[in-house]
Amino acid sequence: MANVITVTALNRYVKTLLEHDAVLTDIALRGEISNFTNHFKTGHFYFSLRDEQCSVKAVMFRSYAQQLSFLPQNGMRVIVRGRISLFERDGAFQIYVEDLFPDGIGAMQLAFDQLKEKLEKEGLFAPEHKKALPQMPHCIGLVTSKTGAAIQDIFNVTRRRYPMAHFLLAPVNVQGSEAAPGIVDAIRRLDASGKADVIIVARGGGSREDLWVFNDERIARAAYACQTPLVSAIGHEIDFSILDFVADLRAPTPSAAAELVMPDMRAEWENLYKIYTNIRQEMHQKIHLCYNRLDSAVQAPAFSAVRLLPEQKRTSLIEKKSVLHQHVSSLQKQRRQKLAHWAELCHSLNPYSVLARGYAVVEKQGEMIKDSQKLNKGDKLHIRLEKGSTDCIVEQVYSDEVCS
Structure with missing residues (x-):
């Protein structure tokens, strides 16, 4: 008779067998989604994966589900990758999905449209x-x-x-x-x-x-x-x-x-050369236009009057210069006459002129002597002549009466 074991032991044994099978630890399955449930509280996806004859339960935990760029839907053909194991409590054989891809044009387009709509609403x-x-x-x-x-x-x-x-x-x-x-x-x-x-x-x-x-x-x-x-x-x-x-x-x-x-650098250089050529032509046209306007202005009657204006100003300036020169010459003559008069007056008051007429300046100890009463016999005197000077000693003092 076979050994009797508990249901828990059985489920645990089967789970161990499944999780240690090299093929079942990393497997890819193709199928159609049915009974899809998005568990909003936990973020897990629960669904069945089926083909024409069979189905297998599948679960995709939130950590993997939130990486998907689309939301799976019933009837969508997909390829899933994951590992096979057993939900021990219920003895439920299922695949634990780690990645999920659309399979077929219709499913891929649906996934594309879902993500496009989502990102567009977010403003990306x-x-x-x-x-x-x-x-x-x-x-x-x-x-x-x-x-x-x-x-x-x-x-x-x-x-x-x-x-x-x-x-x-x-x-x-x-x-x-x-x-x-x-x-x-x-x-x-x-x-x-x-x-x-x-x-x-x-x-x-x-x-x-x-x-x-x-x-x-x-x-x-x-x-x-x-x-x-x-x-x-x-x-x-x-x-x-x-x-x-x-x-x-x-x-x-x-x-x-x-x-x-x-x-395109070649095109850029060509554009630059075109711009340079256009600018050069514009400048030549402007200069030519200015020359034409200048020639027309020179020939105009008004320009003749303008051209004579500097000559008129020059003549007026020469006349004013002549008047100014005459005024300055007259003023200089008057100043020279006054200067000669004052020079003559200064010359007449020059003490050296007096000395030239035979007079002398008598000094006693640096004091100019004008009165004989300030002299005494034996005083030393300094006498300044027209040419040179001399020192002498008073031998005799005469009063004005004696001199007279």
Whole structure:
């Protein structure tokens, strides 16, 4: 007889078997969603995954569910990845979903439309949020595969149009769900560096599944938060992604992105030369017009009167100069006469003139003697003559009466 065990032990044993099976620990299933329940309190998703014959219960916990860029719906065909286990309490065999992707055009379009509507309502596509691209960027940031065709297309256009450009490459994987975090990180790092004048997120063409990563909500929000102008260049012209709507500019191809971001220097030089030529022609026309106007003005009667005006002024100036010269000459003559009179008067009062007539100046101890009564016999005197001087001693003093 078989050993008797409890229900709990059975469920625990089966759970252990399932969780230790190498195939069941990381498995991908394709099926259609049914009985979908969004548990708003916990944020968990509960649903069944079925095909034409069977179904299996599935649960997607909030930590994984909130990373989805769309809301699953009943009837949607999807591919889920996760692990198989047993809900021990109920003995329910189910898959614990870690990632979920739309499968088929209808499901993918529904997921795309849901996310597009959600982000549009939040204003991530608003025109007023779009930033203008720099006219002549010095450094272009690139978020793309370093081995893909997209980067070669961009380099080819650059060599032809704008060879002085510099690039700052943030190499990433551009396909598969695991590529989204790397693309988000690359955008943020280039933006934070402050070195890039513009950022191009590029990928060459591919199927819709190949390009699906660029519909990831995380990439869209990273592009919206980017302060550096960002250009989306995903796939071919007919391919549209959520990133295209969020980016500041959508380019139909990587090559077109390079042409939109970088000016054609040859065309710029041609425009500059045209501007230079136009300015030069305008200047020559203006100068020629001025010469013509000047010739016309010279021939005009009014100009003759103007031309005679300086001669009239010159004649008047000469006459005034002559009058002024005569007045100055007369004034100088009067001043010379007065000066001669005062010079003659000063000459007559000059003591040296008196000495020239035979008189002398007598000094006693530096005092000029005018009266003989101030002299005594034996006084030393200094006598100044017209020419020279002498010292002497008084031997006899005479009064005026004696002299007379």
